[in-house]
Amino acid sequence: MNPSQTPLSTNSAQPQPSPLSQTTSGPNTLDIVNLRKVFGGRGKGGGVVAVNDVTFSIRRGEVLGLVGESGSGKSTIARLIARLYQPTSGEIRLNGEVVPHKLGGRGLRQLRRRVQMIFQDPYASLNPLHPVSYTLARPLKIHRLARGNTDPQVRVLLERVGLTPALTYAAKRPFELSGGQRQRVGIARALAAQPELILADEPTSALDVSIRLDVMNLMLDLKDQEGLSMLFITHDLAGARYMSDRVAVLYAGTLVEIGPAVQVIDQPQHPYTQLLKSAAPKPDAGLTPDHIEARGEVPDLSTLPPGCPFEPRCPYAMRECKDGLPRMYDVGGEHQARCLLHDPAIKARQAVAGYAP
Amino acid sequence: MNGVRILLRQPRSLVGAGILLVLLLMGLLAPLITPYDPNSLEFGPFMPLSAQHPLGTTAIGQDIFAQLLYGARLTLLVGAVAGLIATILSVTLGLTAAYVGGWVDEAINALINVFLVLPGLPLVIIAAAFLRGGGVWPVILVISLTGWAWGARVLRAQAMALRERDFVQAAVASGEGPGRIIFMEILPNMTSLIAANFFGAALYAVLSEAGLSFIGVGDVSLVTWGTMLYWAQAKGALLQGAWWWVAMPGLGIALLGTSFALLNFAIDQLGNPRLGWGSVKSPRRKLAPTPPAAGNALLAVRDLDVGYVTPQGTVRAVRKVSLDVAPGEFVGLAGESGCGKSTLAFAATRLLNPPGEVLGGSVSLAGHDLLSLTPEALRQVRWKEFSVVFQASMNVLNPVLKIREQVYDAMQAHGITDPARLDARARELFALVGIQIRYLDSYPHQLSGGMKQRVVIAIALALEPKLIVMDEPTTALDVVVQRQILQEIAEVRRRLQISIVFITHDLSLLVEMSDRVAIMYAGELVEQAPAHDLYAHPAHPYTQQLMKAFPPMTGPRERRSGIPGRPPSLSETLPGCPFFERCAVRMPGTCDVKPLETFTVGEAHTVACFLYDPAVSPATKELALSHALNPVIAKEVQLESVPNSALH
């Protein structure tokens, strides 16, 4: 099977255009170019670089998985795209159009129709005082997608996310719903505005294991049936592999690896991705006695080294790694990794020394 | 409304509202209660108490009872109006500051701080002195202008917290404008705080008015309880023996103040329920102790029944659970949230807090009947025989004590006092869990979450207990850190031969770590097996579905399904299998009527499912499997799990 295909699609029997030859089919749903966010420390040096010149794209009908530890800047990227935060610099394009840096009033409202978020904690993301019908009717009214009575559209939305009988659910308040049901309401709210892009920030990690898969399947169905594009943020590699067409790995605000999901997760090319993978539970293995080679813990963004951000923890770190941020190297197909081990000169040197990671 | 109903059940708010109602009626119905005008001077001075003048008369011949009744009017008016104005100011300024942010917030915050540090009463006195004699409104104005700052600060903080809440962010992200965000999303969630704030401000207003009048700065020609006090004092009421002239308005003010304070507190508690929590207790079992279980188990839980006794009924969170842990064994306990894992852990270690209660069964640990130990004996056993590590336990480290002191604590409590020995042991423990020795002299805030959790594990190991119960010790941590800690735990256990009960909802993690795994569902232990048997041949339909509910890390990418539905409410009494509603291979007429039983399906492998009941006819089982709602699971049951003997 072509690894770049989505085996999970219900229509996976049909041949899909290979991403390599994807020169047709119009602009990407989302392009972010050198997106940067610095928190605090106005002006002089200081401040925390939460997102460090990140560049990636999401194609139409594609799910991009964004993986990383907590504090790596995953949520910040989603909030920058939704303009809950103002980017420090960089460019965001939706369907090829640049989203202006200064945005207010109508422009902002329009952006917020085209881009919708699904939040991590379904217990916190619904106002406890409003019934489901209110929560779902608001986007319809804000964006003038309904004339007069919104009830029929609310009913359709609830049915789309599998909350039937819709009439019963429309009248409920969040405390009457289970976690999975709440997250379905959260998904329905995102769908209500008929967005082009959905930003799902860890939509399943607050859910119980037994219902996680149902929520993921719902999102995959919506993607397949309605051609939605999605940024799926998670810290769980297996979940990213299940949900995504491509996966991007973030470390300390920096994009360190990106490529087709199966390739990135089955053969990770960046030492950090390898570390993440080796840390995931392996029920069939038995706890391996050999310690994974990783020193230290989650990095402190205010004291990052000048070179490769993973250098202090990297088992393969070399002298050159401190010199500057490595660039992204092509490692096969559409797969790229930001690690000097893929630098041709260094590779050659190591081959001579008989050293291979 | 729900909140109002809860308030009406609270004695505090009932008393507060009752007093307020009485005072209100006194003021409103004054003309009906007394025939006299409070200002008429038609009677003699200092008349004694009589039927005609229940509280006598003043120095200039006014009826004190009439004054008291009419005084309630103005006093309440001052309280209500000044309270209202101050609250409106607090809400407007606090919310504006929180919502707009930036320099507006800084300016308002500065203003709030100025008003907070200005000494309130002198300011009121000066301002009131200028406005003297202008009636009641200047007084109200002055009081509200000085009384809003405290509320504004609290409301600003609350609004800022709410602003960051996901549901507000979600509303912003869906394009909602500022007006709706403030009035539909933020404000409704602040009603109890605003109401509490109103009563607080009203209390301040009543007391300030009384104070002002008493020292004669208000408009003393008005009749309020404050001015009554002023005149009583000025005319030497006490010297004349007319103590009631002072006492009655004083009592009125005290009662009104009490009522406002009670209402304030009750509403505040409504929005902040933690204030009402009781202290931690370890209830001893009320039942007759059952003899400790036999065998060589280190921990033996027998038919343990645990419930939470609530006004809505008893939630039976653990139902007749029996579980053995052998010395040195690593037992994993899994199940979805709310199925009773933590309750089991708490109850088995006597850490259960009310309203949790052990309703039956026994727990024996290394020969101690744990549930009937006296608190003193329990203290001896805890830490020495067993210790516990909980999910948020990294937050139990005391922020103002050095790590070293906290590591020493348990050891000192058990008689190790020699400093050299303590230090040596602390170093040993830190080496064991993989933290650098230098962190012994740090404070908790200098450590990352992962290191704090390691410290907690080190403390749990301090006295070399025979058993450690760990309830989701790593779920709050990142995968890499989690893996590092789990490896330390596995290593320590191998070296020290301790038993571990490890609770998590992450089944794949558990299978990897444990010797034996127990699966809980809706308060019942539904399956128990050696970890690799459970992984290779899960027998219970729930376990089978749970195993499939994780996306795999390897192999082909294909759709998997979760488990539709949700567990039954634990306050219900179920006649049969608790999984019936969600089970893909259920046997109606059997599973939903027979009391649940546990069957042995392999070596040390037990399962609570009637598919393995030899008494159920093979035809019934075949029928259920062939009509299965979920053919994949049915196939699995058929092929792998149901022993032939049970099917045929």
Ligand SMILES: Nc1ncnc2c1ncn2[C@@H]1O[C@H](COP(=O)(O)OP(=O)(O)OP(=O)(O)O)[C@@H](O)[C@H]1O
């Ligand atoms: N409003 C803020 N002010 C200052 N720093 C912030 C703010 N929001 C995020 N940060 C910092 O930015 C970094 C990235 O945070 P972000 O929330 O994006 O991480 P994440 O990968 O989503 O983490 P998690 O998985 O825990 O949600 C962190 O170091 C965080 O402390």
Ligand code: SF4
């Ligand atoms: S660039 Fe160097 S330090 Fe960074 S990941 Fe590659 S080998 Fe490690």
Ligand code: SF4
């Ligand atoms: S087959 Fe019957 S007893 Fe077994 S899990 Fe299903 S409903 Fe319960």
Ligand SMILES: [Mg+2]
């Ligand atoms: Mg996040």
